[in-house]
Amino acid sequence: MKAIADAIGFNLVVISPTIALVLTALILLFFTITIESNEKVKQVITFSGVVSTLFCVFLKFGLFLQNGVSSYFSKKILLDEFSLFGNVLIGLILLFNILPIWDSSSQLREKTTEAIILTLMSTSGFMLMVDSENLIMLFIGLEIGSISLYALAGLNRVDKLSNEASLKYFLLGSLASCIFIYGVSLVYVSFSVLSVYDFATGVGFVGADSVPLTTKLGVILTFIGLLFKIAAAPFQSWAPDVYQGSPTGYVGYMASVAKASAFIVIARLCQVSLRFMPNEFDSFFLFVVILSVVIGSIFASVQDDLKRLLAYSGVVQSGFILSGIVSGINGTSASMFYLFAYIIQLIGIFVIFSIINGKMSSNFNIQDIQGLIINNKFLAVTFCTFMLGLAGIPLTSGFVSKFILLTNLWAYQKYLLVSILLLSTVAGFYFYLKPIWIATIEKTETPVENFKIKRSEYLLISSLATMTIFFGLVPSSLINISRWVVQSYL
Amino acid sequence: MIEVTSDWYLTLSAILFSIGFLGMMVRKNALIMFMCIELMLNAVNLTFITASKHLGSVDGQIAVFFVLVVAAAEVVVGLAIIVSIFKKQESASVDMLSSSKG
Numbered sequence: 001m002k003a004i005a006d007a008i009g010f011n012l013v014v015i016s017p018t019i020a021l022v023l024t025a026l027i028l029l030f031f032t033i034t035i036e037s038n039e040k041v042k043q044v045i046t047f048s049g050v051v052s053t054l055f056c057v058f059l060k061f062g063l064f065l066q067n068g069v070s071s072y073f074s075k076k077i078l079l080d081e082f083s084l085f086g087n088v089l090i091g092l093i094l095l096f097n098i099l100p101i102w103d104s105s106s107q108l109r110e111k112t113t114e115a116i117i118l119t120l121m122s123t124s125g126f127m128l129m130v131d132s133e134n135l136i137m138l139f140i141g142l143e144i145g146s147i148s149l150y151a152l153a154g155l156n157r158v159d160k161l162s163n164e165a166s167l168k169y170f171l172l173g174s175l176a177s178c179i180f181i182y183g184v185s186l187v188y189v190s191f192s193v194l195s196v197y198d199f200a201t202g203v204g205f206v207g208a209d210s211v212p213l214t215t216k217l218g219v220i221l222t223f224i225g226l227l228f229k230i231a232a233a234p235f236q237s238w239a240p241d242v243y244q245g246s247p248t249g250y251v252g253y254m255a256s257v258a259k260a261s262a263f264i265v266i267a268r269l270c271q272v273s274l275r276f277m278p279n280e281f282d283s284f285f286l287f288v289v290i291l292s293v294v295i296g297s298i299f300a301s302v303q304d305d306l307k308r309l310l311a312y313s314g315v316v317q318s319g320f321i322l323s324g325i326v327s328g329i330n331g332t333s334a335s336m337f338y339l340f341a342y343i344i345q346l347i348g349i350f351v352i353f354s355i356i357n358g359k360m361s362s363n364f365n366i367q368d369i370q371g372l373i374i375n376n377k378f379l380a381v382t383f384c385t386f387m388l389g390l391a392g393i394p395l396t397s398g399f400v401s402k403f404i405l406l407t408n409l410w411a412y413q414k415y416l417l418v419s420i421l422l423l424s425t426v427a428g429f430y431f432y433l434k435p436i437w438i439a440t441i442e443k444t445e446t447p448v449e450n451f452k453i454k455r456s457e458y459l460l461i462s463s464l465a466t467m468t469i470f471f472g473l474v475p476s477s478l479i480n481i482s483r484w485v486v487q488s489y490l
Numbered sequence: 491m492i493e494v495t496s497d498w499y500l501t502l503s504a505i506l507f508s509i510g511f512l513g514m515m516v517r518k519n520a521l522i523m524f525m526c527i528e529l530m531l532n533a534v535n536l537t538f539i540t541a542s543k544h545l546g547s548v549d550g551q552i553a554v555f556f557v558l559v560v561a562a563a564e565v566v567v568g569l570a571i572i573v574s575i576f577k578k579q580e581s582a583s584v585d586m587l588s589s590s591k592g
Contacts, residue, residue, distance in 0.1 A: 136553045143560045147567050154571055163575045164587045170571050171523055171584075174564055175514055178530040181557060182507055185537040185550075189500065192545050194553070 024049025104249025165245025180225025252350025292319030371447025
């Protein structure tokens with residue numbers, strides 16, 4: 001029995017974060033539907049579940065130090081730097097978001113734990129997704145994660161916008177999944193591989209020039225499915241509606257987790273599977289990157305709803321991150337830095353939004369933050385920090401990430417791309433500074449009232465803001481981490 | 491007598507997928523769009539089965555099981571979402587879902 005287990009690479013440690021999350025969700029479900037238990041018990045269970053997940057990620061580091069880059073479960077699960085980075089990132093996203101999600105859900109009364117269970121399940125799916133070596137495994141992880149997110153978007157059933165967001169997210173997300181899995185099936189038909197590494201081996205074997213056209217089409221379709229999840233143009237149409245309609249307390253999680261995991265998977269596919277097919281898909285990716293930054297910048301400038309503005313800004317940021325990933329190994333390292341910095345700012349800004357806008361409401365007009373600084377000094381200052389970080393002002397992590405990314409692209413001699421990205425950064429100053437202007441400088445008769453902030457929310461927001469400033473002043477630690485992520489593929 | 495080769499099945503699945511994709515683009519009823527998604531997933535299944543038979547490997551057949559399970563899970567969540575919308579507005583047309591735009 002043990003010989004078989006060793007032969008197929010049976011190792012529970014490597015999927016322990018997923019197991020911990022699913023177990024926590026199941027225990028929570030059990031407590032919710034059978035025993036009348038109070039909030040305190042459920043809170044303890046959730047918190048211990050999140051902490052044990054992070055501990056399991058820590059255990060995976062031990063396994064990695066012991067075995068190095070290795071695959072398990074007969075080449076289904078992969079343990080490499082990308083998967084460890086993804087696990088840490090998704091674990092942190094869960095840790096930072098569990099508090100706003102809990103507070104938002106407690107307004108739903110009888111459905112409090114519903115959202116938490118969905119969150120834990122979707123996190124487990126995305127953890128599986130970044131760990132996967134096999135494309136079918138990737139698909140399952142993606143779907144476990146996404147299906148929970150569709151339900152999460154429509155949890156506020158009395159709000160028409162929430163229903164609408166949920167249906168739009170569901171229909172377009174499922175379409176993306178169909179396109180993704182059709183691409184995988186085309187690769188399988190023409191190339192007879194389903195594994196990330198086997199694809200590279202196969203290309204190395206037949207030579208990049210004699211790869212069949214069907215395989216190339218399949219790869220393109222696979223990438224389109226993933227680009228949908230990161231909301232890169234021209235596949236961005238769902239993002240603004242979903243961000244606007246979904247309950248504000250959940251949007252930070254929904255936006256960050258799908259983006260983080262899809263980007264890590266795209267990075268691994270580009271660096272591992274496509275490494276022997278140089279310049280094959282360059283024009284396609286260049287088209288997506290340029291369209292993303294242009295469309296995102298134009299539409300973000302004309303938005304009146306802050307959540308829609310953040311959605312279009314997300315399209316621009318996706319273009320930035322993608323430009324690094326597709327240009328080479330150093331660019332990928334820069335993109336991983338960018339991704340981390342962006343995710344921190346995104347979560348922070350949505351925590352602030354959920355306090356100002358109310359946890360379960362959908363619309364958030366830009367005038368709702370008029371004169372924020374008069375009664376809410378702390379919120380206004382942190383809001384400005386995150387917004388300036390997204391815009392890329394010096395002393396924030398946003399500036400460092402943009403700087404590293406653009407210098408790397410310059411080193412790859414992509415001058416046209418660098419100039420377009422610089423122009424979009426300048427355009428970005430307009431739509432990122434507009435909310436700051438309205439919140440702090442613009443004169444108003446009726447400033448927004450003072451919001452009650454819990455101590456835990458103080459801690460959360462200030463630690464996220466500190467990280468934004470810290471990685472802007474002392475970026476070397478994060479740069480070293482992002483170098484380490486790509487070191488096996490140098 | 492014409493021999494039916496793997497190519498026929500692959501062409502059929504490509505046509506089915508295209509029909510589903512076109513349906514998603516042009517139809518306005520949420521339920522019909524939902525059926526189009528199912529059609530596309532089943533076209534994928536046909537591709538996997540054909541490839542599996544053609545290549546003589548089991549991977550494709552196993553993939554079909556997983557795709558089927560995912561499709562079933564999507565039915566559950568998708569129908570719940572459509573029903574909760576239907577309760578509010580008496581019709582499952584996506585034309586009426588235009589509150590958020592811009």
